[in-house]
Amino acid sequence: MDITRFKSKGFFIPGLISLVLLILLATLPLSLGGYTVVLVTTILMYAILTVSWVLFSGPSGYMSLASAAFFGVGIYIGALLLPNTGQVLPLLVVVVLGGLASSIVALGVGALTLRLRGIYFAIFTFGLVVLILEVLNWWEHTVSHIRGRFVMVVDNETIFYVMLAIFVATMLTFFFLRRSKFGLALQSIGQNEEAAAHSGVNVTMVKVLTFALSAFFVGAAGVVWATRLTYIDPYIAFNFFLSFLPVLMAIFGGIGQIYGPVVGAAIFAYLQETLQTEFPEVYMLTFGIVLVVVILYLPNGIVGLIPKLWRRISGGQHANT
Amino acid sequence: MPILEGEKVTKYFGGLAAVSKVDFNVDQGEVVGLIGPNGAGKTTLFNLISGAFVPKPGVIRFKGENITGSKPHQICRLGLSRTFQEVKIFANMPVMQNVLLGSLFGTPTGMASANAAKEAAELLDFVGLSAVGKTPAGGLTLANQKRVEVARALATKAELLLLDELMAGLNPTETAEAMELVTRIRGRGVTIFMIEHVMKAIMGVCDRIMVLHHGEKIADGTPKEIATSKTVIEVYLGE
Ligand SMILES: Nc1ncnc2c1ncn2[C@@H]1O[C@H](COP(=O)(O)OP(=O)(O)OP(=O)(O)O)[C@@H](O)[C@H]1O
Ligand SMILES: [Mg+2]
Secondary structure (H helix, E strand, C coil): CCCHHCCCCCHHHHHHHHHHHHHHHHHHHHHHHHHHHHHHCCCCHHHHHHHHHHHHHHHHHCCCHHHHHHHHHHHHHHHCCCCCCCCCHHHHHHHHHHHHHHHHHHHHHHHHHHHHHHHHHHHHHHHHHHHHHHHHHHHHHHHHCCCCEEECCCCHHHHHHHHHHHHHHHHHHHHHHHHHHHHHHHHHHCCCHHHHHHHCCCCCHHHHHHHHHHHHHHHHHHHHHHHHHHHHHHHCCCHHHHHHHHHHHHHHHHCCCHHHHHHHHHHEEEEHHHHHHHHHHHHHHHHHHHHHHHHHHCCHHHHHHHHHHHHHHHCCCCCCC | EEEEEEEEEEEEEEEEEEEEEEEEEECCCEEEEEECCCCCCHHHHHHHHHHCCCCCCCCCEEECCCCCCCCCHHHHHCCECCCCCCCCCCCEEHHHHHHHHHHHHHHCCCCCCHHHHHHHHHHHHHHHHHCCCCCEHHCCCHHHHHHHHHHHHCCCCCCCCEEEEECCCCCCCHHHHHHHHHHHHHHHHCCCEEECHHHHHHHHCCCEEEEEECCCCEEEECCCHHHHHHHHHHHCCCC
16 A cells, blocks of 8 residues: 555655755855845746646646736736835735735636636636736726836845745645645546546636635735836736746746756746846747757656666666656 | 436437436446447436436436536535546556545545545455556556546445446456456445446346437336347347
8 A cells, every 4th residue: 555645755855955955045145145136036936937837737737828917916916005105015915915816816717717628728818818918908098097107126135035935835835735635636637637526526626726826826926026127017017928938947847846847947047037138139049949859858857857867877776757 | 215316317419319308216235237229328327417417307316315416526425426438547646546536535524544545445455456556547457447447436435336338348357357346346235327238247237227229218127127128129139
């Protein structure tokens, strides 16, 4: 009898490594400061988006393109409640509110659209981004007459620490969800939804709740990101590109392992920050080529390379992956 | 006492009445067979009973409770579970977890993880798959995948089990083993309603047989009555 997923076997070493990494990250502003802190904040933001995407779409097989919508809702909540004219509520409270707002949007959309399968679901979620953008645009033009909004300035270190906290919360949720009864139900839905339903899984509830949960972290990150952007309008807040990036980064990093999406997001964000400033033209091209190569030759993503390399180094003793 | 009753159960697909005004009942402890030519509406009737489709019109009662319109997971938790004609397993998940899912989610009150695991292990043993508990279910033979489905369905503490062509696609040895499994399931006190094309199997294990033809019930009786019924021989056995 084996139920490895429900046992705490093998938690220790990965847990220890994570803790060391976390402490290193947390002391980053003290040791390096400045530009590095800004860069790592960007990496954390992409990692949150990617891990949140994998949290739902990975096991369930429902490809969501709603990331930009959830992120944008967070950004807008940030801009509304943390204007440069003086914040309405404390930053952390707004972060939670931004997360909740995105979750509520996800609950509504999920209840309506999670009966759609495959490409229809993907298209519908993307439509959500367009819809919210257009409605906001109309509102800002004809009702509020505000072209753009200035957001309260927050120092880089604070932004970094709040982003780090959201990232840790996302990772912990991802980790424990995968091992939970709920995670098993989500996985069974991805494998055969009908069989799951006939085995007692309330498939609608599991799907909608996980979708809302994943939206929470994206919305929370959006609030923090608003303070980094300092000026937003509907187009800045609802950036279509951010619906596709998490998918690409997840495929790039590999979704079989828990750290795959994080590695994918980190490499991508680093490339973006360095290449985009120095060689803006080649940046997307390079990324596109790398992605195609990964999809064609590395079905388990970049992190899928690790066991392969390890096997080569250790002479084929660790054949199981 | 009937554990399952249906009244005028009907289902249209567009203009086609796949199941038409079928009255049926299954008694507690019985093994009832459901036969009929291809496209007769047998699987559709199971889909109606298990909540995949809602009869319109018609009423279905399980243990006296009206389950018409209930969701599949709700019906499952009441103690009515099923297997599928085209096997539907969680192919990339280990066999053990396929079964565990049933005991974790399909039981009336839900189970603590430890009990659920114990239950799942017991059922793997019951269907003879203990040795492959860790193998991804997709890697098993068809006969064994069907056993995974049976174990998963039983793990939900089923009182009534719907088996949709458990023996289709199996070789003679596997068919004999499947018949033996049906007898042992019955021995656990589980009522069985089974669709089967293999005549020898259905005649051998069933107390009673219902015959569907073009969505309508045309006969209902003991294996002997069915085997000698003129109508049945005309539309089905005589083909
Ligand atoms: N989801 C569906 N949509 C449309 N028509 C359907 C659907 N399911 C079944 N049918 C039709 O309903 C009729 C009954 O099909 P059903 O699968 O219930 O037959 P069956 O008795 O199980 O046949 P078999 O012995 O081949 O499994 C067939 O004509 C079939 O084409
Ligand atoms: Mg059928």
